[in-house]
Amino acid sequence: MRIFNTLTRQKEEFVPIRDGEVGIYACGPTVYNFFHIGNARPFVVFDTLRRYLLWRGYNVTFVQNFTDIDDKMINRAREENITVPELAQRFIEEYYRDADALGIKRADIAPRATEHIGDIITMIQTLIGKGHAYESDGDVYFSVPSMPEYGKMSAQSLDDLESGARVDVTDRKRNPLDFALWKAQKPNEPAWDSPWGLGRPGWHIECSAMSMKYLGDTFDIHAGGVDLVFPHHVNEVAQSEAATGKPFVHYWMHNGHINVNNQKMSKSLNNFFTVRDIAREYDMMAVRLFLLSAQYRSPINFSEEMIEQATNALTRIRNAMELLLRTQGLDDDAGEAEHLLIESLPIYRKRFIEAMDDDLNTADALGVVFELVREANISFASGGSGEGAKSTLSMLQELLGVLGIDAQQHKEDIPKEIVALAEKRMQARDNKDYREADRLRDEITALGYMMEDTVQGPVIKKA
RNA sequence: GGCGCCAUAGCCAAGCGGUAAGGCAGAGGUCUGCAAAACCUCCACCCCCAGUUCAAAUCUGGGUGGCGCCUCCA
Numbered sequence: 001m002r003i004f005n006t007l008t009r010q011k012e013e014f015v016p017i018r019d020g021e022v023g024i025y026a027c028g029p030t031v032y033n034f035f036h037i038g039n040a041r042p043f044v045v046f047d048t049l050r051r052y053l054l055w056r057g058y059n060v061t062f063v064q065n066f067t068d069i070d071d072k073m074i075n076r077a078r079e080e081n082i083t084v085p086e087l088a089q090r091f092i093e094e095y096y097r098d099a100d101a102l103g104i105k106r107a108d109i110a111p112r113a114t115e116h117i118g119d120i121i122t123m124i125q126t127l128i129g130k131g132h133a134y135e136s137d138g139d140v141y142f143s144v145p146s147m148p149e150y151g152k153m154s155a156q157s158l159d160d161l162e163s164g165a166r167v168d169v170t171d172r173k174r175n176p177l178d179f180a181l182w183k184a185q186k187p188n189e190p191a192w193d194s195p196w197g198l199g200r201p202g203w204h205i206e207c208s209a210m211s212m213k214y215l216g217d218t219f220d221i222h223a224g225g226v227d228l229v230f231p232h233h234v235n236e237v238a239q240s241e242a243a244t245g246k247p248f249v250h251y252w253m254h255n256g257h258i259n260v261n262n263q264k265m266s267k268s269l270n271n272f273f274t275v276r277d278i279a280r281e282y283d284m285m286a287v288r289l290f291l292l293s294a295q296y297r298s299p300i301n302f303s304e305e306m307i308e309q310a311t312n313a314l315t316r317i318r319n320a321m322e323l324l325l326r327t328q329g330l331d332d333d334a335g336e337a338e339h340l341l342i343e344s345l346p347i348y349r350k351r352f353i354e355a356m357d358d359d360l361n362t363a364d365a366l367g368v369v370f371e372l373v374r375e376a377n378i379s380f381a382s383g384g385s386g387e388g389a390k391s392t393l394s395m396l397q398e399l400l401g402v403l404g405i406d407a408q409q410h411k412e413d414i415p416k417e418i419v420a421l422a423e424k425r426m427q428a429r430d431n432k433d434y435r436e437a438d439r440l441r442d443e444i445t446a447l448g449y450m451m452e453d454t455v456q457g458p459v460i461k462k463a
Numbered sequence: 464g465g466c467g468c469c470a471u472a473g474c475c476a477a478g479c480g481g482u483a484a485g486g487c488a489g490a491g492g493u494c495u496g497c498a499a500a501a502c503c504u505c506c507a508c509c510c511c512c513a514g515u516u517c518a519a520a521u522c523u524g525g526g527u528g529g530c531g532c533c534u535c536c537a
Binding site: 009027029030035036038039040041042043070071072154155156157159203224225226227228229230231232254255256257258259262263264265266267268289290293294295297298299300301303305306308309310311312313316319320322323355361363364366367368369370371374377378381382429432434437438441450451452453454459 | 465466467468469474475476477478484485486487488494495496497498499500501502529530531532533534535536537
């Protein structure tokens, strides 16, 4: 597999540190609110990466943190008049509710910053001991000039950064670029005891401490949104490598943004859509399909129209799967088209792999899936062998499963009254009383269901 | 000001030197009692201008237009 590595700004062949094993750390949410569709992109994209690597036979350890202490947490807790831990607990639960709906597998390890204060303190002590950090009035800062390579990943030299520095200038810092590892307690803030007095960890240090704790000093893949490259990830690299003297991460992956009207979606512009709100109106699997419809590094525009397009595309997949499902019960002879399709199933798999191997090109991979859908429709339109339908369906499900798209229509019980109406309609139809049949179908439609007459008989679906 | 990214049909989106995948929408048709679904056909001189090459959407240079990062941010 080839992965675009932000470190080198090019696609590189992915070679894991240990054969057959992959360690991935993905920056998770700050749990102070519902997450928006822009937040959802990395969750879905890197979940897809994980699923793909697992499918290819790797033993994957996937770590995604919860940031449960920072300014946003403290402010929000105050507004809500609850404690920070209460806020965190609530939005971790809400995170899982939305993430589950999007088909995001739960991380193998989901560490919380507040549960790793000890690890963080130990790491800060190491940095101070090695001369890469210093205490100042209860704060601890990382000394950026102590790492000459600083900023390499963001393609910015120390000089560039210094000239354009817009960071807070505090007299506690020796250099404006230095960043906080530990922040002394301010009035009414949650705090933990430390060698520098009461305080709390800075943002960047938690990811370094937790990722290395669970994945080792050097691990394979670290992922997140592009906006995290600087300063978050740059700082992680600096402090981690300063602490261990070893390379921190081999491959850095960064997803592009989701825009609204070609503008970045952000809280300050107030143009964001939470996944929770979208879920009220749209199928979450369509949302996932939308998120995977472009290669993960390119920016994509969010709009209702895009979700509707994805919804219709999803329906096309579902229709084909239903056709295959119905055909499974049949015992017709396989036609020529079917034979050809069955023979070419491995080719679809191969093309799918080629697409995914190319830096997780899900857009291309989806193209392969849709071609398979069309061939399935052609081959099984008027019957076919149950066996053939079964293998086609399982290939389709396998590929969709890698993308995390559960296209299986969830079997809902059709209410008895609807079934009764459908039976009456069948009788009317058999009697060639089409007027009555159509009237009954309209009635069913009005009740929120759909009737379709297929080769295998009538089908009732929820509209 | 510094550092990057992008520009393919009405809307999305692959393509990475050999003559434009796929999805949505639209038009016509086939099938069907009618619908629906499905299938078939149609719908792109790849932002502009130069250059390299037998051959460029694909490489180079220059424009133009959009976006991002440099500050909390997925």
